[in-house]
Amino acid sequence: MKTFFRVLVALLPLVSTTRALNSTYTNPVLPGWHSDPSCTFVPELDNTFFCVTSTFLAFPGIPVYASKDLLNWRLASSIITRSEQIPLLNTDYSRQSDGVFAATIRYHDGILYVITALVNGGDFTAVKIPFFTTTDPFKSEAWSDVKYIENPSGDIDPDTFWDDDGKVYMATAGVHVVSIDLETGAATEAVRVWNGTGGPFPEGPHVYKRDGYYYLLIGEGGTELNHSVTIARSRDIYGPYESYAANPILTNRGTDQYMQTVGHCDLFQDANGNWWGMALATRSGPDWTIYPMGRESVLFPATWNKGEWPILQPVRGKMEGWQLPPPTRDVRGVGPFVDESNSYEFEPGSTIPEQLVYWRTPVPSSYIVSPPGHPGTLQLSPLKSNLTGPASFRPSDDITFISARQTSTRFNFSIDISFSPTKAGEEAGISIFLTQFQHIDLSIGVFGDAPTPHPPVTANIPKSWMNGTITLQVSTANNVTYEFSAASSRDVGSAKILGTASARIVSGGTGPFTGTLVGAYATTNGGNGTTKAYISRWKYTPVAQQIDFDEYVPARNYSG
Structure with a gap:
């Protein structure tokens, strides 16, 4: 022979801000496959930002990236590193886009929480909602075994929100809100609180509370060229929600920009109180035919004045933003920085x-x-x-x-x-x-x-x-x-x-x-x-x- x-x-058949800006950088800051980012800032952990992204069928699942300057991101840990955490990856998930969907990361009372959704065969009536916790995000083995939250809405993209009275809520695509018990996994009946501005697939919700309002930030329009970010607010977490007249507050749809499919974002503050956001985007241009690295994570500055709606800077390859934290790679973690060369x-x-x-x-x-x-x-x-x-x-x-x-x-x-x-x-x-x-x-x-x-x-x-x-x-x-x-x-x-x-x-x-x-x-x-x-x-x-x-x-x- x-x-x-x-x-x-x-191969199968293919189917502007109101404050002075004073730093520049380039996108994407998490290059390569890093879809559906969610981020949080934790002063108690040495002023470190943490972001998670979707992994679907990839294992280890849900990487946790850490940075102190918003530009140099290191793999701090991976959440799903034991087969018993998500055994279905090797038994039930037959579609190539099944598995671990978008996650949300939040810090509360000394604990980091990551909640996500498991999708099997497109059956959205059987979406499971697992969550994981840790007090040490710089060790993969420190992430907990899986616990599950009931999912009355049956939908994806869960978000966790702690209210001032200690109650915990979960928002899911749709857009639904439920009260949850993190100890027992119990959830109340789902309440549909908003349907976006009329675009398809209202999803990726995040809840923020500011100045007596509950703000509900979502992605809608689908994750392709019509992807966008919209927002609404209410005095009650269950609504009714008032849609912002200037929606969408972030999108590149209908433009000739190189960065496209911008959406599914999360907002967070730095140590100086400046607001930032991380969203997914595709380097494809409006032709949207060649984009091998798929959905990547891009950083943008935001302005959110008291009692007002947030203003998000449009996503470009070259960006201007608030003064960034001092550049440093003094970040703990189990892996390299995402932009490093690697030799093994x-x-x-x-x-x-x-x-x-x-x-x-x-x-x-x-x-x-x-x-x-x-x-x-x-x-x-x-x-x-x-x-x-x-x-x-x-x-x-x-x-x-x-x-x-x-x-x-x-x-x-x-x-x-x-x-x-x-x-x-x-x-x-x-x-x-x-x-x-x-x-x-x-x-x-x-x-x-x-x-x-x-x-x-x-x-x-x-x-x-x-x-x-x-x-x-x-x-x-x-x-x-x-x-x-x-x-x-x-x-x-x-x-x-x-x-x-x-x-x-x-x-x-x-x-x-x-x-x-x-x-x-x-x-x-x-x-x-x-x-x-x-x-x-x-x-x-x-x-x-x-x-x-x-x-x-x-x-x-x-x-x-």
């Missing part, structure tokens, strides 16, 4: 870095650091299911795939791989992955002649490369094309470009709420092979961020 490279594409050697005694993610809960035995005889590598044991899986694929079938978020428009990603397949179907390589139906792979393997919907490009591996490791690499020179290449690890000059693919393949479609992951995988493609792949010298290097149609800034340039 001959051993080949192949580049394989899997998988040394003996080390563990898999916490910022690496899997698609659903992993099979631990499929990922072994420095196994006997292969120090300094990550052993990937193949499973029968490949990244796509056959028509009979079920979540419990599992895949061997480990990855990180693509966080920069221009980047280089490479691994060295030692892999000597002998049986038909054995395959290992790298992938640009949006969902199991939309991914682009560069792999080494023994391939049969079975037809595929999108036939792979194959090339013989030179014999001189066969007795050593091979470097597989993907890079981008722009925002529209991925270039795949391979080389003998002993001779970088031997690199061969094996193919290119459009970033449209991993934009939207079956992954409408997420963004691309870059990583490594192994599979037998349904066969009986057992050959393991050994990964070393994992390296991801951000190069540049696109912040407007024809404007790039160097990566890691977020200090203003």
Whole structure:
């Protein structure tokens, strides 16, 4: 049998403020897949801001990012790190957009609370509302086991709000409000308090209390080009709510701006009392066809004077805002800053870095650091299911795939791989992955002649490369094309470009709420092979961020 490279594409049919401003920065501040942000400021934890974002089927679930200056964000911890916290990820969630939806993070009486929603198969009558707590957000293991809140509305996007009298309320999409008991999980009957301004999908609610008013902030219009943020207020938490005459207070719909789909935001204050907001946005322009990093998190300043409605500054790639806190990376956490380059050697005694993610809960035995005889590598044991899986694929079938978020428009990603397949179907390589139906792979393997919907490009591996490791690499020179290449690890000059693919393949479609992951995988493609792949010298290097149609800034340039 001959051993080949192949580049394989899997694809389904694609369907102004009133105060002086005195600092500048660029968006997104949480680049890459970071959808549905919620943030809070905690003076008691060394004046630290915390943000969480959606993870859907990714594991670990719900990253918690920490920053002291609003621009340098570090992975402080992950909330869902134990399979028993959300066991359904590997049993029930068959749709690629199922799983852990938008979360809200809040701090109250020394405890951080994160509440979220679990969606299974689009059945919104069975949405579960789990919540987690911690007093130490800088350790993943410090997050509690899951507790559940009753969900009378049956809807998503829960928000928690503590009133002055100590009562706790939950708002959900729809828009509904209930009183809840965090100890027992009980909830009162849902009351629909507002339906937005008439746009579809009123969701992502957050409740704030100021100057005797309950303010209800929501996203509406859907999460595509009509996405917007609207607001209403009432003297009673159950309404009636008065809609602001100048709604929407934040949107890029109907514009030719590069940043689009702006919405689903949260508001918070800094130590000086200045207001800020974090929202999701897509770097796509109004054409909205190529946006591989999906929904990212953008920062904007806000003005909220006493007794008045908040004024939110429109989202752009270049922003001006209040005086930012002093720039610093003196932030605790289990992972790197989101804009850092990363290099992993998988040394003996080390563990898999916490910022690496899997698609659903992993099979631990499929990922072994420095196994006997292969120090300094990550052993990937193949499973029968490949990244796509056959028509009979079920979540419990599992895949061997480990990855990180693509966080920069221009980047280089490479691994060295030692892999000597002998049986038909054995395959290992790298992938640009949006969902199991939309991914682009560069792999080494023994391939049969079975037809595929999108036939792979194959090339013989030179014999001189066969007795050593091979470097597989993907890079981008722009925002529209991925270039795949391979080389003998002993001779970088031997690199061969094996193919290119459009970033449209991993934009939207079956992954409408997420963004691309870059990583490594192994599979037998349904066969009986057992050959393991050994990964070393994992390296991801951000190069540049696109912040407007024809404007790039160097990566890691977020200090203003």
